[in-house]
Amino acid sequence: xxxxxxxxxxxxxxxxxxxxxxxxxxxxxxxxxxxxxxxxxxxxxxxxxxxxxxxxxxxxxxxxxxxxxxxxxxxxxxxxxxxxxxxxxxxxxxxxxxxxxxxxxxxxxxxxxxxxxxxxxxxxxxxxxxxxxxxxxxxxxxxxxxxxxxxxxxxxxxxxxxxxxxxxxxxxxxxxxxxxxxxxxxxxxxxxxxxxxxxxxxxxxxxxxxxxxxxxxxxxxxxxxxxxxxxxxxxxxxxxxxxxxxxxxxxxxxxxxxxxxxxxxxxxxxxxxxxxxxxxxxxxxxxxxxxxxxxxxxxxxxxxxxxxxxxxxxxxxxxxxxxxxxxxxxxxxxxxxxxxxxxxxxxxxxxxxxxxxxxxxxxxxxxxxxxxx
Amino acid sequence: xxxxxxxxxxxxxxxxxxxxxxxxxxxxxxxxxxxxxxxxxxxxxxxxxxxxxxxxxxxxxxxxxxxxxxxxxxxxxxxxxxxxxxxxxxxxxxxxxxxxxxxxxxxxxxxxxxxxxxxxxxxxxxxxxxxxxxxxxxxxxxxxxxxxxxxxxxxxxxxxxxxxxxxxxxxxxxxxxxxxxxxxxxxxxxxxxxxxxxxxxxxxxxxxxxxxxxxxxxxxxxxxxxxxxxxxxxxxxxxxxxxxxxxxxxxxxxxxxxxxxxxxxxxxxxxxxxxxxxxxxxxxxxxxxxxxxxxxxxxxxxxxxxxxxxxxxxxxxxxxxxxxxxxxxxxxxxxxxxxxxxxxxxxxxxxxxxxxx
Numbered sequence: 001x002x003x004x005x006x007x008x009x010x011x012x013x014x015x016x017x018x019x020x021x022x023x024x025x026x027x028x029x030x031x032x033x034x035x036x037x038x039x040x041x042x043x044x045x046x047x048x049x050x051x052x053x054x055x056x057x058x059x060x061x062x063x064x065x066x067x068x069x070x071x072x073x074x075x076x077x078x079x080x081x082x083x084x085x086x087x088x089x090x091x092x093x094x095x096x097x098x099x100x101x102x103x104x105x106x107x108x109x110x111x112x113x114x115x116x117x118x119x120x121x122x123x124x125x126x127x128x129x130x131x132x133x134x135x136x137x138x139x140x141x142x143x144x145x146x147x148x149x150x151x152x153x154x155x156x157x158x159x160x161x162x163x164x165x166x167x168x169x170x171x172x173x174x175x176x177x178x179x180x181x182x183x184x185x186x187x188x189x190x191x192x193x194x195x196x197x198x199x200x201x202x203x204x205x206x207x208x209x210x211x212x213x214x215x216x217x218x219x220x221x222x223x224x225x226x227x228x229x230x231x232x233x234x235x236x237x238x239x240x241x242x243x244x245x246x247x248x249x250x251x252x253x254x255x256x257x258x259x260x261x262x263x264x265x266x267x268x269x270x271x272x273x274x275x276x277x278x279x280x281x282x283x284x285x286x287x288x289x290x291x292x293x294x295x296x297x298x299x300x301x302x303x304x305x306x307x308x309x310x311x312x313x314x315x316x317x318x319x320x321x322x323x324x325x326x327x328x329x330x331x332x333x334x335x336x337x338x339x340x341x342x343x344x345x346x347x348x349x350x351x352x353x354x355x356x357x358x359x360x361x362x363x364x365x366x367x368x369x370x371x372x373x
Numbered sequence: 374x375x376x377x378x379x380x381x382x383x384x385x386x387x388x389x390x391x392x393x394x395x396x397x398x399x400x401x402x403x404x405x406x407x408x409x410x411x412x413x414x415x416x417x418x419x420x421x422x423x424x425x426x427x428x429x430x431x432x433x434x435x436x437x438x439x440x441x442x443x444x445x446x447x448x449x450x451x452x453x454x455x456x457x458x459x460x461x462x463x464x465x466x467x468x469x470x471x472x473x474x475x476x477x478x479x480x481x482x483x484x485x486x487x488x489x490x491x492x493x494x495x496x497x498x499x500x501x502x503x504x505x506x507x508x509x510x511x512x513x514x515x516x517x518x519x520x521x522x523x524x525x526x527x528x529x530x531x532x533x534x535x536x537x538x539x540x541x542x543x544x545x546x547x548x549x550x551x552x553x554x555x556x557x558x559x560x561x562x563x564x565x566x567x568x569x570x571x572x573x574x575x576x577x578x579x580x581x582x583x584x585x586x587x588x589x590x591x592x593x594x595x596x597x598x599x600x601x602x603x604x605x606x607x608x609x610x611x612x613x614x615x616x617x618x619x620x621x622x623x624x625x626x627x628x629x630x631x632x633x634x635x636x637x638x639x640x641x642x643x644x645x646x647x648x649x650x651x652x653x654x655x656x657x658x659x660x661x662x663x664x665x666x667x668x669x670x671x672x673x674x675x676x677x678x679x680x681x682x683x684x685x686x687x688x689x690x691x692x693x694x695x696x697x698x699x700x701x702x703x704x705x706x707x708x709x710x711x712x713x714x715x716x717x718x719x720x721x722x723x724x725x726x727x728x729x730x
Contacts, residue, residue: 017531023617024613024614126692127614128614129692130605130692130693131691133435133690136435136437196690202606202692202698205698206698354535355609355612358615
């Protein structure tokens, strides 16, 4: 079978190694073709496509309501935010104004999704640099969010809570209470994260100055999300193109200038605090109103092109829809954050060691289905 | 007190009994076989239960229950695991160097087994009391790396090879720190024989007698010992998130279990050396149970397990270092600290500043 042909001009000391498709640090079926001299990385070639499911093609076949259910299979860790992106795109195209209640609930659930994703990332980050215990601590806190989601919409991972025109269900009566409990609980746990991992001298030695991405490179590679913001590239979609209820809350964009692995780590830790702050601002007064705005059973978008972007836990997710006025889109294209973030891997990992590559990959926070759509 | 004889040497007692029933040569061989069987049992049981201890400690650190179903509190769990591992097929890569590949686990396991023979578990309960005990331990513990190197090299797997090369670099480097920190204590006691090192500690454990330099030596020893046994935060050899499983990637079933068992026994050995050299081996604290020698086993194991727990604590808390950081730590920090520490100790011994009760 034909495989990707990599760098063929090897130096005498160099050798070639396959990291993946099954490898503990690639978090899915990502294959990295490494050219290595001793332990020093000379070249990284990501080989994609091992779990490609042609989601964009399937979208052309489906109705707009059905598309929503495909999107949470891409970046399953920010499933709700992915759903929201398509719903917002459809609503914008229909010029459908949803109620304040819908906007606020969407924002709260979106931020909970972000926290849950970052919790998992934090655990996995620790695991990748050899501290297995973090994995369980991250999951402990994520579990509370998943329980809230389960009570709210019946699903824990691929949520499908958003539909074009609002929400699938209204929030559960316990929702507000449980979210408040979680916020109180999690505020005591982030300092624990710091004690266990962030302030650990070995961890800092492993991450500071490793895999440095400059601001210029971040912009030219199209990097977004925490990876971009760690390089000083202010790119938070929530700030620049606020959607749902994000225009009525105040929060700081987590920014760092170092651009190294530790900076990417710190940006996400700070984002946990910011997300908690957003939730706290909204949770006390969720406006009354309908949880769903009536739409036609078969949604037909007016002829034209529509683009909506949102900030997922990994960065900027863009949904581009071309409609010919029929009940299914002519073309759907997702601009997924993971894909552009992965593109910098070779750029920042060359010259570092295998162990560094694992740490760098962890802070790029790759979700492979998001890359292999 | 001559009527109540405290010297209770288990090997001598058995030897005397054997000589009384058979010829001396036969008795010698029988005694050797018996001792070997006892130590093999000790080895297997200790290894299995250290695995269980590790899993329970890990579970405790990670808010989990850990194995607690098979037997009371999961006490039979590792038996079940061992049974499973024995029944597994022994697979390997096609182009592996079969001879070296199969030889590697034995190097690792025999090394650990040999080191176990010299520890004074209590007065007289010592299989092999040689006058160069510390030297023997240092010499033996450096052989294990051959097994790891052979395993990684012969597996015909690049991840295993990287793991093996890391192991070579790591174990050989940290061997120096272990040797020098033990040498510091030998300087103080003036003997290499483990039983005599214990005798010296009747006037205070060495970590008390040698105060500052002894404490430095102990800390260096624990760091180097953790590295020597390839345990986190120095488990670069295995590095499951980087290399899959490192040097034992291609080993399955019982061959894998040998490596695994050896790792745990090595941890126990490191703790035993520390117990003997720093914490008075089988001597009870403040001489509480001095007149009951068999209780020495309890004190010895208690001290060893506290140290084992300490190493497990490291493992479930710290992230892993990188190979260059590991070497920096050894060559730029531990080694100079050690050399200076030996000079301080020499000065203390010369000026007779050591504390004795």
